[in-house]
Amino acid sequence: xxxxxxxxxxVKIDGSEISSLSGPGGGVLMIPFGGTAAxxxxxxxxxxxxxxxxxxxxxxxxxMQARYMLEGTDxxxxxxxxxxxxxxxxADGEEGPVLKTVPTFLTDSAALxxxxxxxxxxxxxxxDEKGVLIRLYEALENHPDEK
Numbered sequence: 001x002x003x004x005x006x007x008x009x010x011v012k013i014d015g016s017e018i019s020s021l022s023g024p025g026g027g028v029l030m031i032p033f034g035g036t037a038a039x040x041x042x043x044x045x046x047x048x049x050x051x052x053x054x055x056x057x058x059x060x061x062x063x064m065q066a067r068y069m070l071e072g073t074d075x076x077x078x079x080x081x082x083x084x085x086x087x088x089x090x091a092d093g094e095e096g097p098v099l100k101t102v103p104t105f106l107t108d109s110a111a112l113x114x115x116x117x118x119x120x121x122x123x124x125x126x127x128d129e130k131g132v133l134i135r136l137y138e139a140l141e142n143h144p145d146e147k
Contacts, residue, residue: 044072099125
């Protein structure tokens with residue numbers, strides 16, 4: 001599948017704010033975060049209240065549900081907000097990006113709404129020294145007649 005990078009979010013995590021639970025059915029982490037966002041469509045920051053909920057089942061598969069709001073400017077320079085619900089998964093021993101995600105968006109940007117309010121996006125998460133780098137892509141269709 002072809003993909004086009006539209007936004008990178010540098011997630012910063014404060015380890016002192018993480019809540020966790022471990023039990024016979026698996027475990028869960030609730031990870032509040034902040035950060036910055038930059039890309040061809042938007043520049044801004046993660047608003048307070050962003051949280052990543054990660055549930056690990058007995059097979060070691062980690063299901064991630066991140067919900068957060070970005071505040072900044074769209075590619076036209078207009079002030080706006082973008083709400084992101086990013087659902088994903090990872091499994092121990094997989095190669096490539098640690099997290100594979102499917103983001104959905106809501107925005108008050110007149111310029112971005114027609115683009116972001118579609119279901120054609122994928123994402124990936126890669127740990128770095130300060131948190132996680134989330135890359136969000138538009139998933140482009142491959143047509144048989146395209147080379």
